[in-house]
Amino acid sequence: MIKPNIYRTVSCGELREENIGQQVRVAGWVENIRDHGGVMFLDIRDEYGVLQVVVHDDNLLKNINKECTVTLSGEVVKRDEETINKKIATGYVEVHTEDITVLGKCKNALPFEVGTSTNTGEDVRLKYRFLDLRNPKVHNNILFRSKVVAFLRQKMQELGFTEINTPILSTSSPEGARDYLIPSRKHKGKFYALPQAPQIFKQLLMVSGFDKYFQIAPCFRDEDARADRSPGEFYQLDFEMAFATQEDVFDVAEQVLYETFSKFTDKEVSKPPFARIPFAEAMVKYGTDKPDLRNPLIIKEISDMFVETDFAPFRKKTVRSINVPGAAAQSKKWFKRMEEFALSIGMKGLGYVKVNDDLTFDGPIDKFLKPGDREELIERNGSKAGDVIYFIADSAVDAPKLAGQIRTEVATRLGLIDESRFDLCFIVDFPMFERDEDGKIIFTHNPFSMPQGGLEALNTMDPEEILAYQYDIVCNGVELSSGAVRNHDIEIMKKAFDMAGYSEDDLKAKFSALYNAFQYGAPPHAGMAPGVDRMIMLLTGEENIREVIAFPMNSNAQDVLLGSPGEVTEQQLREVHVKLR
Structure with missing residues (x-):
């Protein structure tokens, strides 16, 4: 036979009106103490809820303070109508006690109030x-x-x-x-x-x-x-x-x-199947390989329009545009703050045009546009009267990332991100290799991934054009996971590592377990x-x-x-x- 627990017969969160009249024992932390002129009220908390306890004898509370642990027994009583608390599950009842024992003392000076601890320094x-x-x-x-x-x-x-x-x-x-x-x-x-x-x-x-x-x-x-x-x-x-x-x-x-x-x-x-977005497409459309698909703004590639432009900041640069519906109505202060944000992330400025009712443009970039550019920009961006087109121009490496940051910031400031959804997607077709600052071929991500096209791709293709069976899963702009189809073929592995500057001896020394295992039927x-x-x-x-x-x-x-x-x-x-x- 299991003996009853000496500290409690019920939890603080389980008492209801059907328990009225029962004798119970509860245990927990003292969350609050209130004196109502000769009648004391304690809120006792455990993991399961909060219970109001009524004490008529002040002497019972001599050694009791907030956050000490206690055990007490008493009768479950229906609360007076004016003291019912519908915000908590036990709010229709209380326990009247004449028996409280302190189990764990607590210092009077707490470093913070437990109920508001999240407002305290980390x-x-x-x-x-x-x-x-x-x-x-x-x-x-x-x-x-x-x-x-x-x-x-x-x-x-x-x-x-x-x-x-x-x-x-x-x-x-x-x-x-x-x-x-x-x-x-x-x-x-x-x-x-x-x-x-x-x-x-x-x-x-x-x-x-x-x-x-x-x-x-x-x-x-x-x-x-x-x-x-x-x-x-x-x-x-x-x-x-x-x-x-x-x-x-x-x-x-x-x-x-x-x-x-x-x-x-x-x-x-998002219901399966989740969207599959190639890495190269994600970097153009969203400016990141961790896109938040709740954000409706899409980045457009427009570099070809400005190869020979008279506007030096755009000439022979990677240029991206973002159409923001209805943003022309924003105040000068709003545009100024967006420019300040652009400067804070390393941009030299943030060009834009407002689309007028007659589909002409207003803004600092307009005077640098050639005949036909306005119509082309409206068509590519799907722009309408009252929209704003932002321009981001920089190196091929930096422009996509900067455009992605502007896309996120604009959507956040305008409240365009739909907070009612979890949007999941796979980012696929990551490049297998890239060049470092010295021009050396290196692995982009996981070196053990299978290259798309296998050994033939490694032998015949430009290394920077080879894609890998690598993928990420992204939710609301947060990378949840990366993964890959693994390279289980020892000959493909040797060739891939050789292209990245590793000899077969390096492979044996640094990755001996896989090198050996893959020669025994992987x-x-x-x-x-x-x-x-x-x-x-x-x-x-x-x-x-x-x-x-x-x-x-x-x-x-x-x-x-x-x-x-x-x-x-x-x-x-x-x-x-x-x-x-």
């Missing part, structure tokens, strides 16, 4: 994260995260994937972000590394004969923080499939992401890894990813709660053969 919140997490909004984000992760796991298992955990202690990777290194005690002068992703392990699992693998994988990268990137570690829904094509991966991603977003939001979610395989933290950030509507992580580092990659990174003793350093300099 470092103070994270130093007292155990208090911050009591705030129902913050607390509920973590509970929500748990539900999403459980659903993702359930969905992957329904689709026939096997959950396999891969090692945390691994080896340093010569590609990608900076590693976190761990010195070895047993092997002097050698280091483990925390995995940036389970990439090599999951490919080896495919070679090992596992058909469909997944895990909720921790990944570690020594990167700077951003609003959508937590420094140190993050989690991803990592999956890989044997004998699979790009479309097979897309089918799984569409099912899992559509069902997850649909289950956990009331917003409209299946074609492909996969991806949607970011769990980013997914939950989007679903909760949070602007900072740290709001959906239980114990995040601060923006300076410090754990201010535990004091990490911290110093270690000389003895500890000696044990791992490390000397500081």
Whole structure:
């Protein structure tokens, strides 16, 4: 027989009118204390809700203050009509008690009020994260995260994937972000590394004969923080499939992401199949490979119109235009602020014209247009009377990115982005190679991706024209995942790495596991890894990813709660053969 819990028989959130007259015991944190002239009211909070408790004896409250933990017993009573609180689930009842015991004392001076902790500076919140997490909004984000992760796991298992955990202690990777290194005690002068992703392990699992693998994988990268990137570690829904094509991966991603977003939001979610947008098209139309499709503005390529223009800032430059419907009615102040934004992102100015009722133009660029240019611009941009056409001109590398930033800023300032939707799309056909500043051919992204056209493409095509079976999935302008069809053919791998300046000896030395495994019957395989933290950030509507992580580092990659990174003793350093300099 299970003995009853000595601290509580019910939670603070479950009492209703049908419980009136019952004797109960509850436990929780004291959220509030109110004195109504001889009658004291306590609000007791646990994970499940808030309950009002009535105390008639002041002596019971001598050692009680806000945020201490208590247990109490009493009778469930219907509230007086004027004290009913319809905002909370227990708002029709209260517990009258003559028995309160303090379980955990609390200092009188709190660093912040729990209920308004999100208004406190980040470092103070994270130093007292155990208090911050009591705030129902913050607390509920973590509970929500748990539900999403459980659903993702359930969905992957329904689709026939096997959950396999891969090692945390691994080896340093010569590609990608900076590693976190761990010195070895047993092997002097050698280091483990925390995995940036389970990439090599999951490919080896495919070679090992596992058909469909997944895990909720921790990944570690020594990167700077951003609003959508937590420094140190993050989690991803990592999956890989044997004998699979790009479309097979897309089918799984569409099912899992559509069902997850649909289950956990009331917003409209893109229905499968998600849009497939080639990388080159995305860079022209949206100025980024992470397009927010809720933004209706489209960028147009108009460089050919200004090859021999008299307007020096446009001559022989990459020129893009953005038509903004109805923006001609905006004030001079609005246009001035847009120009200030353009200067802040490195532009030398922001040219524009307003489209008049007779389809003539007003604006600083108009005088530089040749006969026929106005009609051409109106046709290409789909412009109408009252619209504004913005112009962005710069180098072939910078113009697309600048145009993308202007597109986003204009849409944000005019409220054009539809906040009622989650728009998902795949970005496909990434270039396999690019040239660095010295003109050397290098891999654009993942070096283990399969080139489109295989060995023949590597042997016959201009390297910068070769596309890879690489893809990203993007939601509302946030990259959720990257992935690829993997290069499982050793001859194609040797040729691809040779083109990027790696000899076969380099391949053997730096990527020995895959180099060896792929010579023993590797299946074609492909996969991806949607970011769990980013997914939950989007679903909760949070602007900072740290709001959906239980114990995040601060923006300076410090754990201010535990004091990490911290110093270690000389003895500890000696044990791992490390000397500081």
